[in-house]
Amino acid sequence: MIPxxxxxxxEHEWVRAEGxxxxxxxxxxxQDALGDIVFIDLPKVGAKVTAxxxxxxxxxxxxxxxxxxxxxxxxxxxxxDLKDHPEVVNSDPYGKGWMAVIDxxxxxxxxxxxxxxxxxxxxxxxxx
Amino acid sequence: xxxTPLIDAHRKAQGKLVxxxxxxxxxxxxxxxxxxxxxxxxxxxxxxxxxxxxxxxxPGSLAFLQRVTTNDVxxxxxxxxxxxxxxxxxxxxxxxxxxxxxxPYEFLVCVNASNREKIVTxxxxxxxxxxxxxxxxxxxxxxxxxxxxxxxxxxxxxxxIADLSTLKIRHxxxxxxxxxxxLVTRTGYTGELGYELYLPAERAPKVWEQLLEAGRPLxxxxxxxxxxxxxxxxxxxxxxxNDMNEETTPIEAGAEWVxxxxxxxxxxxxxxxxxxxxxxxRRLVAFELVEKAVPRHGFKILSAQTPxxxxxxxTSGNLSPLLQKGIGMGYVPPATxxxxxxxxxxxRGRACPAVVVKPPFYKKPAGTP
Numbered sequence: 001m002i003p004x005x006x007x008x009x010x011e012h013e014w015v016r017a018e019g020x021x022x023x024x025x026x027x028x029x030x031q032d033a034l035g036d037i038v039f040i041d042l043p044k045v046g047a048k049v050t051a052x053x054x055x056x057x058x059x060x061x062x063x064x065x066x067x068x069x070x071x072x073x074x075x076x077x078x079x080x081d082l083k084d085h086p087e088v089v090n091s092d093p094y095g096k097g098w099m100a101v102i103d104x105x106x107x108x109x110x111x112x113x114x115x116x117x118x119x120x121x122x123x124x125x126x127x128x
Numbered sequence: 129x130x131x132t133p134l135i136d137a138h139r140k141a142q143g144k145l146v147x148x149x150x151x152x153x154x155x156x157x158x159x160x161x162x163x164x165x166x167x168x169x170x171x172x173x174x175x176x177x178x179x180x181x182x183x184x185x186x187p188g189s190l191a192f193l194q195r196v197t198t199n200d201v202x203x204x205x206x207x208x209x210x211x212x213x214x215x216x217x218x219x220x221x222x223x224x225x226x227x228x229x230x231x232p233y234e235f236l237v238c239v240n241a242s243n244r245e246k247i248v249t250x251x252x253x254x255x256x257x258x259x260x261x262x263x264x265x266x267x268x269x270x271x272x273x274x275x276x277x278x279x280x281x282x283x284x285x286x287x288x289i290a291d292l293s294t295l296k297i298r299h300x301x302x303x304x305x306x307x308x309x310x311l312v313t314r315t316g317y318t319g320e321l322g323y324e325l326y327l328p329a330e331r332a333p334k335v336w337e338q339l340l341e342a343g344r345p346l347x348x349x350x351x352x353x354x355x356x357x358x359x360x361x362x363x364x365x366x367x368x369x370n371d372m373n374e375e376t377t378p379i380e381a382g383a384e385w386v387x388x389x390x391x392x393x394x395x396x397x398x399x400x401x402x403x404x405x406x407x408x409x410r411r412l413v414a415f416e417l418v419e420k421a422v423p424r425h426g427f428k429i430l431s432a433q434t435p436x437x438x439x440x441x442x443t444s445g446n447l448s449p450l451l452q453k454g455i456g457m458g459y460v461p462p463a464t465x466x467x468x469x470x471x472x473x474x475x476r477g478r479a480c481p482a483v484v485v486k487p488p489f490y491k492k493p494a495g496t497p
Contacts, residue, residue: 035354036161038447039422057476059422059447061160061354087161 001028002120003094007113009070010122014094017110022071025098026058026089029123034060037086042067042078042099049075049102051109056099058089067099071109077101132177133271133332141350149242151178154352163355164449167318171277172351173339180244180267181326182251185234188260193235196254196395197227198378200388204229209298209313212386213378214239214247215396219403220374221381223247224366228300228313236311236326238272240368254395271332275339276322276359279346284312284323287342289335292323305331317356319363319490361444364414364457364487370425371412371443371457379403380459382412410440410459414487415471417454421480422447423473429458430479432470439464442473448489454482455489 006014012030016023031037039059049055049069056067078100082088089097104110114122129152138145143154154175156163166172184193193201199212209228216222223243228236239247248265255263275283281292290303290312300313308328316322327335340348357367366372372381379387379400389401417423423445430436445456456473464471469484 035156036159038161038449039420041421061164061358061446062155064422064424090159 002116002123004116006094006116007070007110008116008119008122009068009113011066011068011070013068013070015070015110015113017104017107020104020107021076022073022102022104022110023098024069024071024100024102025093026067027119028093030065031090031093031097034058034063034065036061037089040082040086040089040099042082043075045075045078047075049073051106058086069100069102070113071102071104072106073102073104075100076103130178132175133329134175134177134273134336137333137336138175138350143350143352146353148178148353149240151241153178154350156352156354157350160352160354160358161449163349163351164358166347166349167277167320167351167355167359168450169278170347170349171275171279171283171343172318172349172355173336173343174274174276174351174356175272175336176274176324177271177329177332178241179272180239180241180247180265181270181272182237182239182248183234183264183266184237184251184261185264186261187233188258189233189235189262192255192258192261193227193237194391194394195258196251197225198387198394198396198400199227200391201227201229201235202391206230206232207300209300209315210386213383214250215378215400216374217395217399219377219379219396219399221368221372221376221378222250222374224368224372224383226315228311230300230311242369269329270326271329273325273327273332273336273339274316274322275325275343275348276316276318276351277320277348279343279348280320280322283339283343283346283348286346287338289325289338305335310335317363317365318359319365319488319492320359358446358449361446361455361457362448362450362488362490364489366412366457367444376412376459377403377408380408380410380412407462409461411462411465412443412457413460413465413484414457414489415455415473415482415484416451416489417456417473418481418483420447420452420454421473421475421478422454423456423475423480423482428474429460430472430474431464432472432481436472436479438474439471450490454480456482460484
């Protein structure tokens, strides 16, 4: 459930870097902890974001969770399908449940994020 | 954590267990929205054994309940029940309850899990001044299972538990289960056709299995507290600890309809009567958000007029799967309590427009049971 080609943030977002762009979403662990996702508030295209900043919110039947961007840059694209089908994040968090594409201003930030193996260790510590 | 007699069934069904008022209870099994839809379309099975069940009996039981509850118990025929409240002397709500007149001189009072000990103590204290009345906490010896949804009646018939075709809403009947008796009531917390079973605790696992088995062709599923909360919110049913507590009165909470001043004296009557005459500074209302966003317990309610001052607080909120809108309840001043009034909900710093509406949010299509 932790794809090896992605990088991970301690707030349970994933990043897939391709050149100067990165796609961002939330991890399987995050969607599972949230339960049924019913609404997602995404940033506006063109918004400038800094790594660690809040860029949106995920609402589930149980609670609200903040989406943080693990990388800095400009929002190039958002997943508009999530407006009517937020549940896709539950069923396919690493695929159709992607949230935003960011034009990176500091691509090196990606290398500072956790690898899949590191994230797995991180999760096992969280679950103690 | 305390466990109900159905804990093994919850584990077997892979329920996600959480601490609810000190009880290890399933918040969900298949998923909150799936369970919610199952109850609205088919039937859901809920373990509500964490709630408190108190037997009040004896020739003085009617007079006693008239004194400690706000509704008029004398209007209940045998095998009839009603929603009611237990108030403190100052009118604050100690609990919201259901009172079942199970047989002559015998009542069953169903109380919230979180209030059980408090209410048992309160009733024991008050019963000392009463004549011919006994209060027994039967929460541990009885289990409570709710079956809710349009298919619930057919499932109970298929399970051979009872023929309920003539049982009216809020009425109850005795059924038999082997050597044990079982109370079947047409009550619930979902707005759907539904029933609750009060049965000996040791019988609960078997009956739970039986109902799931008999209900399988009718798409029954176990449902958890998450679905229960969504279902009750769409009906704008109050939740103790969220929408009311000892600091709020039935008048403020919009529950005057269960306060019967004409029945004679009862605990809290003087204060509540004064409050009704003078009016209250706040009132619980139901509201819908204009744009898609999700209100939550504790969010501030702001005036729609500038400056957008804080006028109240959200007590319950979620996204309604039915309306696909943010819905909630909260306290506001009487000036903004009328349906159609505009208010703002402060959703993490964003003032989101909302409109006060007449509850419930969920209106069943005409002609459905």
